[in-house]
Amino acid sequence: MRPLFVFGLARSGTNLLARLLDAHPAIEIALDPYMPLFKAVRNATIRARATPKLRAAHDPAAPFQDGYQQPHGYKLLELLLDADLDAPIAPEELPELRAAVAARAALEVPDIAACADALSGVTCRALMASALSQIGAARAHAETQWCGIKEVWVLDFLPALARVFPDARFVAIERDPRAVIASLAALAARDPSQHAHPISYLRHWRKSVVLARRFAADPNLADCFHLVRYETLVAEPEASTRRVARFLDLPFEPAMLAPSGSWQGNSSYDNVAGISDASAARWFSTLGEEAIDAVEFFCAPEMALAGYPRVASANGDLTPGIAHYVAEADGNPGSWRSDSGDPVSEIKFELLRRELLRAPEPVADDDLVRRCFLFEASYRALRAALTNAGRAAGLERKAMP
Numbered sequence: 001m002r003p004l005f006v007f008g009l010a011r012s013g014t015n016l017l018a019r020l021l022d023a024h025p026a027i028e029i030a031l032d033p034y035m036p037l038f039k040a041v042r043n044a045t046i047r048a049r050a051t052p053k054l055r056a057a058h059d060p061a062a063p064f065q066d067g068y069q070q071p072h073g074y075k076l077l078e079l080l081l082d083a084d085l086d087a088p089i090a091p092e093e094l095p096e097l098r099a100a101v102a103a104r105a106a107l108e109v110p111d112i113a114a115c116a117d118a119l120s121g122v123t124c125r126a127l128m129a130s131a132l133s134q135i136g137a138a139r140a141h142a143e144t145q146w147c148g149i150k151e152v153w154v155l156d157f158l159p160a161l162a163r164v165f166p167d168a169r170f171v172a173i174e175r176d177p178r179a180v181i182a183s184l185a186a187l188a189a190r191d192p193s194q195h196a197h198p199i200s201y202l203r204h205w206r207k208s209v210v211l212a213r214r215f216a217a218d219p220n221l222a223d224c225f226h227l228v229r230y231e232t233l234v235a236e237p238e239a240s241t242r243r244v245a246r247f248l249d250l251p252f253e254p255a256m257l258a259p260s261g262s263w264q265g266n267s268s269y270d271n272v273a274g275i276s277d278a279s280a281a282r283w284f285s286t287l288g289e290e291a292i293d294a295v296e297f298f299c300a301p302e303m304a305l306a307g308y309p310r311v312a313s314a315n316g317d318l319t320p321g322i323a324h325y326v327a328e329a330d331g332n333p334g335s336w337r338s339d340s341g342d343p344v345s346e347i348k349f350e351l352l353r354r355e356l357l358r359a360p361e362p363v364a365d366d367d368l369v370r371r372c373f374l375f376e377a378s379y380r381a382l383r384a385a386l387t388n389a390g391r392a393a394g395l396e397r398k399a400m401p
Helices: 014-022 035-049 050-056 073-081 091-105 122-137 155-164 177-190 198-217 230-235 235-245 287-307 321-332 343-358 366-373 378-398
Strands: 002-008 027-031 146-152 169-173 227-228
Touching: 002 027, 002 227, 014 027, 014 035, 014 146, 014 169, 014 230, 014 343, 027 122, 035 050, 035 073, 035 091, 035 122, 035 146, 035 155, 073 155, 073 366, 073 378, 122 146, 122 155, 146 321, 155 169, 155 198, 169 198, 169 230, 169 235, 177 198, 177 287, 198 287, 198 321, 198 378, 227 230, 227 235, 230 235, 287 321, 287 343, 287 366, 287 378, 321 343, 343 366, 343 378
Parallel strands: 002 146, 002 169, 027 146, 169 227
Antiparallel strands: none
8 A cells, every 4th residue: 555645725625635536446545634643743843853943933732834924934844844754752742642633533534533542653754654554454455555644734744754655645636715715704604613714724825836836846746746726626527537546546436526425525605416616616706805805915926826817806906905804804813823913914914025026126035035935936936927927917908809
């Protein structure tokens, strides 16, 4: 068996992707069992590899971070990207970790929750190997060739996992950020306990876009990484699924087009049987103008890089409605957030990003560039993407009668 990891943001179609993979007789995927383990790996890595100053800036209880804005943000992200997972795990950490994994896994995969007491390892590497072996022990059968997990928010760990498991493959899914925020809002309307901070979601979304392109361009990762576009998957399910199967060196299985048999989907709006494009563009009619403007204000550069065209009249610039949306989100952030915690600082930071992107020449201040765009190469790619998107928009306007 070879390890398989499925990554993406919450509300991006990760469950659909994982279930269509799991429907293949040669694949076993456990949904969302190990978020506490990834947090333990993050904390152990920072504890072992960070400078005293970086360690002091990190809160072990914090949610996963996006790496933007704070002086230490991209430096902590870089630690995770460069990790070898050899950081030690203290034996006294394991009982609490096992309990957290059991509670998390019980939500979707009770068979894996039942194995949590067997989780062990003196290093992050051994701990992750133990987790994968539990899934294999619980689910593998004669046909199984790939065995792994689906987790949200943890794309940062892909390079480290690729180093530790050189025969692993990674599949990530990406979705229009306006659809992600619309789905988040619809879910919160149905269940207020699921409310989350949209600005933090958007910051994580643009990080995932940048990381996915970075991995795809890395000769050490390109062959083991496959990016799925949600909109393409639901519009062309068979073609998309055939591409994923081919990436895993497997024959296409028609069962993949009917994931988990009677599974009714994980849509925030209603039950959707199997693979459906019903919610792909629903954001256009359900997400208010203020929210659309805000999404494009925070994500327009990365949307251009990912090929999602803007629709708002604000053209990605600041409006009173955007300021109101950010303030409202700050007043009711939900159970977690990864932004600065100050709506005025958030807006100023976005305006700074625009200034750097619109500068006649690329800015040479490496620290500033990385706080704004995570990587210098990403900064240049975003500048080019915005230029190309502007040219395309101009040509479209000229073509209109």
